[in-house]
Amino acid sequence: MIRRRPFTALFLLIVLLLLALAWQNRVHLRAFPGIIGAYSAKEYCSCRYVMDNPADYCLAYVKQYVPLSGFFDEPDSKRVTARGLGSTQSAQWLSPRQGCQLLPQASPLPER
Amino acid sequence: MSVSLQRRLTRLLAHIVVAGLVWPSLAVAEAWPTTDWPRAKIAGSPALDALDAYAFPDRDDATRGGVRTNALLVIRDGVVVYERYAGPTQADTPHLTWSASKSIMATVLGVAYGEGRFKLDAPVAQYYPPFARHPGVKIGHLLNWASGLDWQEDYEYAPLKSSVVAMLYTRGRADMAAFAAAHDAAAAPGQRFRYSSGDSNVLSAALKGMVGADVYGDYPWKALFEPIGITSAVWETDAAGTFVGSSYAYLTARDLARIGLLMQREGRWQDRQLLPKAWIDFNRSPFANYQPLPGSRGGAVPGGQWWLNAAVGAAPKPWPDAPGDTFAALGHWGQGLYVLPEEKLVVVRYADDRDGSFRHNELLKRVTAAFADEVQP
Numbered sequence: 001m002i003r004r005r006p007f008t009a010l011f012l013l014i015v016l017l018l019l020a021l022a023w024q025n026r027v028h029l030r031a032f033p034g035i036i037g038a039y040s041a042k043e044y045c046s047c048r049y050v051m052d053n054p055a056d057y058c059l060a061y062v063k064q065y066v067p068l069s070g071f072f073d074e075p076d077s078k079r080v081t082a083r084g085l086g087s088t089q090s091a092q093w094l095s096p097r098q099g100c101q102l103l104p105q106a107s108p109l110p111e112r
Numbered sequence: 113m114s115v116s117l118q119r120r121l122t123r124l125l126a127h128i129v130v131a132g133l134v135w136p137s138l139a140v141a142e143a144w145p146t147t148d149w150p151r152a153k154i155a156g157s158p159a160l161d162a163l164d165a166y167a168f169p170d171r172d173d174a175t176r177g178g179v180r181t182n183a184l185l186v187i188r189d190g191v192v193v194y195e196r197y198a199g200p201t202q203a204d205t206p207h208l209t210w211s212a213s214k215s216i217m218a219t220v221l222g223v224a225y226g227e228g229r230f231k232l233d234a235p236v237a238q239y240y241p242p243f244a245r246h247p248g249v250k251i252g253h254l255l256n257w258a259s260g261l262d263w264q265e266d267y268e269y270a271p272l273k274s275s276v277v278a279m280l281y282t283r284g285r286a287d288m289a290a291f292a293a294a295h296d297a298a299a300a301p302g303q304r305f306r307y308s309s310g311d312s313n314v315l316s317a318a319l320k321g322m323v324g325a326d327v328y329g330d331y332p333w334k335a336l337f338e339p340i341g342i343t344s345a346v347w348e349t350d351a352a353g354t355f356v357g358s359s360y361a362y363l364t365a366r367d368l369a370r371i372g373l374l375m376q377r378e379g380r381w382q383d384r385q386l387l388p389k390a391w392i393d394f395n396r397s398p399f400a401n402y403q404p405l406p407g408s409r410g411g412a413v414p415g416g417q418w419w420l421n422a423a424v425g426a427a428p429k430p431w432p433d434a435p436g437d438t439f440a441a442l443g444h445w446g447q448g449l450y451v452l453p454e455e456k457l458v459v460v461r462y463a464d465d466r467d468g469s470f471r472h473n474e475l476l477k478r479v480t481a482a483f484a485d486e487v488q489p
Binding site: 046096 | 278
């Protein structure tokens, strides 16, 4: 098999190695998609409602290389929801001393 | 009149004049901020222009490149001598301090230390039971970032395995100290320095055990902020109610400078010794087993949750143009509180530096050139 199909064999070996690597890092990989949504929701919330910066400034402030696929700021309740890499996350402003905190459950993004 | 008598009279007269100049300034009360800071008008100078040019170049919001200072405040012996804001930041903006929060938490802990609520050589588990799985780690080890835990402190460049990103945003966010405590040991406690936001959040959780859960939520305000007149502080917590001591304290530049003045005056606020002198000596002592390596916070030397401009072993001081007794609270993207005790200077810098081109040494060189001249002997 290796002699008859050297490239296929090499490709399969690489796939196997990647799978092994992914299994070894499964805890990190499972958490990874949540980073962009959580970072954006939390740091926007603090930028806007703790530091009291303008909304457009805060949007630029949290911008990363990975784009957001959804973003929703609810000024009345001071809740911010962001979606990136398929994961939706929300942060909530709590009080003047405690500022913002990520919520265990994200709010749904409004239908577009 | 003989020449010698004339000379003696002249000398006496000179003494009286000098005494007249010196005594009133000794008698004048030390300057302290009350609701606002005292200010002095400083004449323009080339040195001041050079500081402005370095800290406030034209701001590039498209690429976010270069030095991007949001606030720069210089206090000389308790008096504001320079204050400038840029970007969206104003005098009343409680700005995120990022990792300078660690030194603020250390200052809160210093008050608790003075109240006899903990000992440096006590096991962390005594105040924070989940650390029972690391029985050899003591409070002093955490303060030196030397717990020995297998922690990965990387931000946006290595997000997959970064312990700090996971702690703040994903797996650790519900209980950051517990997330840190769940890390395995990679070295014996106290043997090696490894910068860790996990160590700092375990300290924050240990404070809860030291002062009691019922007063913990108010403790930073009652112990530190209110006694020194800080009114702008915001300190975010995780879902377990533990202050994010590693990252999430917010203060105005003027309020952060109050902590700087407290440190500059060795823990004394007016006539009250708020922090024991021994505590500040510990903050300002290099971690005993520190091996200088390039690339840690511009090479600054770790003390007790503060960064030192100390020459360690054969390595030169990390900021060659700043005094050797300079120490600082430093945070991500350029946040800094610098204390220069000999020059009686306190410097607060808030920023949004994204490309790492900012240099502490360059800032401090220009600040001392502009403001430290009068205290030179």
